[in-house]
Amino acid sequence: MANNRKCAICGKMYSYCPGCGEDKDKPAWMTTFDSNNCRMIYKITSNYIGKAITIDQAREQLKEYDLTRTDKYNEVIAERIDEIMKIENPKFTKKKKKTAYSEQTE
Secondary structure: OOOOEEOOOOOOEEOOOOOOOOOOOOOHHHHOOOOHHHHHHHHHHHHHHOOOOOHHHHHHHHOOOOOOOHHHOOHHHHHHHHHHHOOOOHHHOOOOOOOHHHHHHO
């Protein structure tokens, strides 16, 4: 069977035929996702977008999955992953240091 499906998350082409003997026992989510990794990334980001979980919960959950190829992911999902994984801590923001040169030019 040829690659007849395209993963909604990573865009990878894969084969799945729910009515075929070799795929009949595979999970139904394979109609949309090529792997459990992509399925769970979708589930977590969707739960975050729908406010079912907090950003901290989403971050902790996403840490359990492979996010190394986000450059290949669906644009909306990649943007949400970036938003979730971005850690901002206002207590530790860097202040711009003044140098002798910058003090002279101000």
